[in-house]
Amino acid sequence: xxxxxxxxxxxxxxxxxxxxxxxxxxxxxxxxxxxxxxxxxxxxxxxxxxxxxxxxxxxxxxxxxxxxxxxxxxxxxxxxxxxxxxxxxxxxxxxxxxxxxxxxxxxxxxxxxxxxxxxxxxxxxxxxxxxxxxxxxxxxxxxxxxxxxxxxxxxxxxxxxxxxxxxxxxxxxxxxxxxxxxxxxxxxxxxxxxxxxxxxxxxxxxxxxxxxxxxxxxxxxxxxxxxxxxxxxxxxxxxxxxxxxxxxxxxxxxxxxxxxxxxxxxxxxxxxxxxxxxxxxxxxxxxxxxxxxxxxxxxxxxxxxxxxxxxxxxxxxxxxxxxxxxxxxxxxxxxxx
Numbered sequence: 001x002x003x004x005x006x007x008x009x010x011x012x013x014x015x016x017x018x019x020x021x022x023x024x025x026x027x028x029x030x031x032x033x034x035x036x037x038x039x040x041x042x043x044x045x046x047x048x049x050x051x052x053x054x055x056x057x058x059x060x061x062x063x064x065x066x067x068x069x070x071x072x073x074x075x076x077x078x079x080x081x082x083x084x085x086x087x088x089x090x091x092x093x094x095x096x097x098x099x100x101x102x103x104x105x106x107x108x109x110x111x112x113x114x115x116x117x118x119x120x121x122x123x124x125x126x127x128x129x130x131x132x133x134x135x136x137x138x139x140x141x142x143x144x145x146x147x148x149x150x151x152x153x154x155x156x157x158x159x160x161x162x163x164x165x166x167x168x169x170x171x172x173x174x175x176x177x178x179x180x181x182x183x184x185x186x187x188x189x190x191x192x193x194x195x196x197x198x199x200x201x202x203x204x205x206x207x208x209x210x211x212x213x214x215x216x217x218x219x220x221x222x223x224x225x226x227x228x229x230x231x232x233x234x235x236x237x238x239x240x241x242x243x244x245x246x247x248x249x250x251x252x253x254x255x256x257x258x259x260x261x262x263x264x265x266x267x268x269x270x271x272x273x274x275x276x277x278x279x280x281x282x283x284x285x286x287x288x289x290x291x292x293x294x295x296x297x298x299x300x301x302x303x304x305x306x307x308x309x310x311x312x313x314x315x316x317x318x319x320x321x322x323x324x325x326x327x328x329x330x331x332x333x334x335x336x337x
Contacts, residue, residue, distance in 0.1 A: 007068045007135040008197055011234035011256050011276055013309040019301060020067035021334040022137070023327060024238075025317030026060035027072045030324055033059050043088040044080060047073050053123035054130070061134055064328045065335075068135040068198075069127065071191065073120065075141025075202060076149065078187035081116040084109060084150070092154060099153035100165075106176045109150075112183040114190050124194035135198060137236070138191030142203035143180040143221040150176070159208045166217050177221040185228045192231035200236040201225060201254070207241025214245050219252055226253035236278055240316055246271045261315025265303035276309035281330075283314045286322045290329065297330060301337050 006020035028034055034056055038046055046052045056072040076094045080086055085097035100106060127136055148162045149155070156162065166173045188199050206218060226235050237249050238258025250257050250272040257275045259268045261282035268277055285296045297312075304310030312334045318327065 004133045005067075005135040005197060007137075007311060008234060010309045010311050011198060011236075013276055016309075018335050018337060019304060019310045019312040020135075021312040021331050022066040022068035022070065023060070023064075023314050023318050024070070026064065026066060026070065026327070027056050028318065029320035030318050030322040030327070031059055031063065032324075033063075043074060043090075044077065047077050048119050050119055050123035050126055053120075054126040057123070057127055057136075058130055060327075061131065063324060064331045066134070066331055068137050069131060070137040070139060070200070071120070071124065071127070071196065073139065075139075075146065075204075077120075078112050078117060078140065078183050079146060079150070082110055082112040082183050086149075089154075094149050095154045096150055099161075100147075100150045100172075100176060102169075103172050103175060106172060106179060109176075109179050109183075111179075112186045114186060114193075117187060117190050120187075121190055121194035124191060124196060128195050136196045137198045137200055138188060138196035139200040139202060140184045140187045140191075140225075142201050142206065142218075142225065142237075142239075143177040143184060144206050144209075144218045145202065145204045146180045146184070147173070147176050148205050150180075156205075159205060163208075166213070170217070173217060174221075177218070178224070181221045181224045181228075184225045188225065188229045189231075192229060192233055196233065198234040198236060199229065200238060200258070201252075203237070203239040203242075203249070206239040206245060206249070207243075207260075209245070211244050211248055214248050219248055222249070222252040236311075238278065243268075250275050256309075256311060258313070259315070265300060265310065266306040269303075269307040274308060276311065277304060277307040278311040278313050279304075280313065280315040283316055283319050283322070286314075286319070286326050286330070290326070293326060293330060294333060297333055298337060301334065 151162045234255045236256040237254035243263040259279040
């Protein structure tokens with residue numbers, strides 16, 4: 001493990017002079033240089049172009065001096081590469097042409113071949129030549145969250161169709177999640193083999209479930225992903241609204257547990273003892289006056305100190321209306337706190 005990369009040292013619980021810091025969605029619409037570069041280029045197209053992926057991934061590193069870059073991509077990229085007919089619609093999100101309803105729909109989803117996401121490996125090689133001591137995080141969507149998009153046909157508030165399939169046709173559900181776990185595992189393995197320093201598995205919508213349902217319908221598939229990726233890199237697991245699921249999510253096999261803003265990190269530390277934590281400033285705090293940002297950031301740092309290791313982050317992604325200068329200032333605060 002590269003001892004010059006703070007994120008990797010934090011992931012194994014080393015004592016550090018300060019917490020490393022990066023932000024989910026740090027590469028994106030909060031940056032004017034991103035909006036300029038993406039003008040006229042579709043989201044999925046930008047994810048398939050190694051030159052754009054490299055430049056967009058580097059933008060927040062240059063501007064904010066964060067301790068980690070996260071690969072610019074989208075959780076549906078491997079699904080499209082595997083032949084699923086979908087698009088990312090501006091203002092809506094991923095939209096699937098033919099939602100999954102039955103076993104035949106599951107069987108129509110084929111396995112992902114590593115070469116089908118070769119553009120990701122190409123982008124990573126470009127990035128490694130530029131990043132130096134800054135860690136590079138690869139990522140993918142977890143089976144439950146991907147399944148929800150495929151079943152609902154797009155974003156959903158209550159995941160009603162997803163849960164109806166899960167409860168009403170568990171054989172179809174588990175077959176779908178097994179197939180998605182295989183796609184996700186391949187996608188992450190390509191990233192690890194290309195040289196990323198760590199990976200993060202996003203289960204954005206797992207918080208819609210009870211702990212019992214998570215353990216029955218989700219945990220085996222997330223575990224299959226995290227335990228199946230080889231290469232020895234640290235693994236981060238994150239979901240939104242997952243306070244009651246943190247112990248079960250930790251059991252899926254991650255080294256670092258991401259925590260959203262709803263659960264104080266000292267409370268999370270007691271729920272997943274022995275685990276390094278990542279988080280968890282509320283992204284909306286960044287829209288408040290600086291005195292509030294500073295006060296809340298110092299609180300997060302103090303609570304994070306109760307865990308064996310702490311990687312400072314937000315409790316979810318950077319909001320588009322965030323002033324980039326606030327993020328830069330926040331990185332300076334974390335580095336000097």
